[in-house]
Amino acid sequence: MRQMCLPASLDRVDQHKLFSIFSSSPVPKDGFAYLENAPFQHLYLIRKGAVKTWSSNPNGDMQILGFHLPGELLGLDGVADSRHRCNAQALVESQLCRIPYARLDTLASEFPSLRMRLMNIIGREFLLEQEHIVMMSARPAIERLALFLQTLLRRVEITVGPQRILTLDMARWEIANFLAVASETVSRLLAELQKTKVIRINRRDIEILDLARLIEISGQDVGELPCFKEARRG
Amino acid sequence: MRQMCLPASLDRVDQHKLFSIFSSSPVPKDGFAYLENAPFQHLYLIRKGAVKTWSSNPNGDMQILGFHLPGELLGLDGVADSRHRCNAQALVESQLCRIPYARLDTLASEFPSLRMRLMNIIGREFLLEQEHIVMMSARPAIERLALFLQTLLRRVEITVGPQRILTLDMARWEIANFLAVASETVSRLLAELQKTKVIRINRRDIEILDLARLIEISGQDVGELPCFKEARRG
DNA sequence: CGAATACTTGAGGCTTTTCAATAGGTGTGG
DNA sequence: CCACACCTATTGAAAAGCCTCAAGTATTCG
Numbered sequence: 001m002r003q004m005c006l007p008a009s010l011d012r013v014d015q016h017k018l019f020s021i022f023s024s025s026p027v028p029k030d031g032f033a034y035l036e037n038a039p040f041q042h043l044y045l046i047r048k049g050a051v052k053t054w055s056s057n058p059n060g061d062m063q064i065l066g067f068h069l070p071g072e073l074l075g076l077d078g079v080a081d082s083r084h085r086c087n088a089q090a091l092v093e094s095q096l097c098r099i100p101y102a103r104l105d106t107l108a109s110e111f112p113s114l115r116m117r118l119m120n121i122i123g124r125e126f127l128l129e130q131e132h133i134v135m136m137s138a139r140p141a142i143e144r145l146a147l148f149l150q151t152l153l154r155r156v157e158i159t160v161g162p163q164r165i166l167t168l169d170m171a172r173w174e175i176a177n178f179l180a181v182a183s184e185t186v187s188r189l190l191a192e193l194q195k196t197k198v199i200r201i202n203r204r205d206i207e208i209l210d211l212a213r214l215i216e217i218s219g220q221d222v223g224e225l226p227c228f229k230e231a232r233r234g
Numbered sequence: 235m236r237q238m239c240l241p242a243s244l245d246r247v248d249q250h251k252l253f254s255i256f257s258s259s260p261v262p263k264d265g266f267a268y269l270e271n272a273p274f275q276h277l278y279l280i281r282k283g284a285v286k287t288w289s290s291n292p293n294g295d296m297q298i299l300g301f302h303l304p305g306e307l308l309g310l311d312g313v314a315d316s317r318h319r320c321n322a323q324a325l326v327e328s329q330l331c332r333i334p335y336a337r338l339d340t341l342a343s344e345f346p347s348l349r350m351r352l353m354n355i356i357g358r359e360f361l362l363e364q365e366h367i368v369m370m371s372a373r374p375a376i377e378r379l380a381l382f383l384q385t386l387l388r389r390v391e392i393t394v395g396p397q398r399i400l401t402l403d404m405a406r407w408e409i410a411n412f413l414a415v416a417s418e419t420v421s422r423l424l425a426e427l428q429k430t431k432v433i434r435i436n437r438r439d440i441e442i443l444d445l446a447r448l449i450e451i452s453g454q455d456v457g458e459l460p461c462f463k464e465a466r467r468g
Numbered sequence: 469c470g471a472a473t474a475c476t477t478g479a480g481g482c483t484t485t486t487c488a489a490t491a492g493g494t495g496t497g498g
Numbered sequence: 499c500c501a502c503a504c505c506t507a508t509t510g511a512a513a514a515g516c517c518t519c520a521a522g523t524a525t526t527c528g
Contacts, residue, residue, distance in 0.1 A: 055364070055368065057368070057453055057454040058453070058454050058455070059453050059454070063367070063368050063371050065364055065367055065368075076357065076360055077357075077360065077361065077364065078357070079353055079354065079356065079357030079360065080354055080357030080358040080360065080361050080461055081354070081357070081358075081461070085361055085364070085459075085461070086364070105346075105349070105350075105353075108349075109343050109346060109349060112339075112343060115339070115342075115343065116339070119313050119339075120313065120314055120315070122313065122356065122360075123310065123311075123312070123313030123314030123315070124314040124315075125360070126310055126311065126313065126314065126359070126360060126363065127311065127314050127319055129360065129363035129364065129367070130289070130299055130311065130319070130320070130363065132367055133297070133299055133363070133366055133367060133370065134289070134291070134297050134299075136367065136370045136371065136414060137297050137370065137411075137414040139414065139483095139517090140483080141483080141484070171506075171507090172506075172507060172508095173506085173507090177371075180370060180371040180373065181484075181485090182484070182485055182486075183506095183507080184484090184485075184486085184507090184508080184509085185483095185484060185485075186507095187507060187508050187509080188484095188508080188509080190508095191508075191509085203492095203493085203507095219291055219292070219293050220291040220292050220293070221292075225319075227314055227315070227319070373485090373515095374515080375515080375516070405474070405475090406474075406475060406476095407474085407475090415516075415517090416516070416517050416518080417474095417475085418475090418476080418477080418516090418517075418518085419515095419516065419517075420475095421475060421476050421477080422476080422477075422516095424476095425476075425477085437475095437524095437525080
């Protein structure tokens with residue numbers, strides 16, 4: 001399984017040690033993996049489902065910082081000062097794998113290959129943040145949306161292989177918030193992409209009819225980015 | 235010195251080991267610390283000056299991903315797959331401290347306190363990325379700009395203590411690019427902030443006349459964020 | 469001192485937002 | 499299984515904010 005990228009760096013016996021610190025953590029739709037300001041104790045590997053991370057400012061408005069898919073790591077926001085800086089909430093019923101950070105750290109000090117692997121994963125999460133920034137800086141909103149769809153498709157493909165249909169586990173307003181546009185804009189632009197035969201919309205299922213055109217609209221092929229290539233290899 | 239936050243976690247003798255792997259790296263204005271796609275070998279601690287990191291897409295347009303100040307760490311974009319994913323270019327003549335990553339990793343495996351400190355610093359860089367996202371999501375451009383000025387002020391204050399005057403080492407167009415607005419918009423909004431007596435502009439020196447109002451416009455007080463509080467303590 | 473560069477300011481146009489109304493889906497209880 | 503209510507998504511029209519283009523001013527550097 002792809003989400004086993006952490007254990008993959010160890011041999012059989014040592015893998016056992018790693019597995020022994022994991023614990024399973026089922027989260028219902030809209031349930032929280034952790035809350036803002038909660039003490040940071042665990043990292044979470046997503047096994048199944050989808051999770052959004054968000055923070056809110058004093059005015060109370062939410063900013064969605066990321067959507068997290070199976071095989072991806074959750075909780076790094078807590079590493080800096082041992083408190084979580086955002087909320088992690090399940091978009092759909094999800095299965096997480098809870099990893100006590102202190103014990104992972106101990107194991108990491110023991111096994112250089114695990115340490116290296118962990119750093120790679122952290123580095124990848126760092127690159128995903130940068131991708132989000134690049135996406136938000138794409139000025140015409142249609143470009144942002146195209147980048148969003150393309151990126152999500154690539155990430156799904158890492159774990160389940162090539163796909164024609166992309167299931168959006170998040171609501172329109174959540175996509176809009178993530179991209180910093182109005183939800184009506186997302187609706188309108190999705191409709192436009194459908195009218196121009198780039199995608200076909202069926203509720204939250206998006207069929208990619210013309211990937212080449214989607215890439216063209218995006219302004220770049222994110223499949224070429226190392227953070228996706230690397231993940232496919234590793 | 236503040237930028238010594240890495241050594242601070244070690245005792246005298248062990249600090250010596252750490253210092254021995256550092257090497258000084260002066261970079262002239264507009265010079266590069268590293269280039270996109272270059273092999274990742276070092277992290278850089280900024281001692282003096284200011285550095286911007288940027289990436290470009292196939293269309294050739296640049297996206298500035300961050301401005302980096304003394305005491306901050308540079309180069310984490312390379313951790314994921316051992317290639318740098320962006321360019322690091324000095325805004326002014328700068329002094330960097332070059333740290334061979336492989337050797338730092340070895341030392342980190344030896345000293346838990348160093349490992350922990352390193353992870354804290356990495357976690358903080360991660361939070362700074364998230365701050366950038368929050369900033370870009372602030373919809374009225376004036377809010378983005380206010381957040382930008384406030385954040386920069388807080389970061390400068392971490393190393394040199396409370397300041398009334400903020401020196402912008404970057405050009406207007408670089409601020410604009412970073413915030414994903416037009417450079418004319420930055421000019422206009424800075425002028426507006428001056429007219430309303432929030433700041434006073436003297437070329438690239440910005441005197442903060444009314445911090446409370448600046449925070450109000452921003453919609454949040456970033457000085458309250460743990461990633462700044464923590465840094466002040468640590 | 470002059471040329472080149474960076475910044476500011478103005479006017480018009482276009483994208484996106486906002487507000488409002490409608491359509492479509494989901495879920496519950498009869 | 500259907501009817502009704504509620505919620506989400508879509509669509510339209512008007513307005514606002516920001517960008518583009520263009521000209522003018524200031525600043526830097528040789």
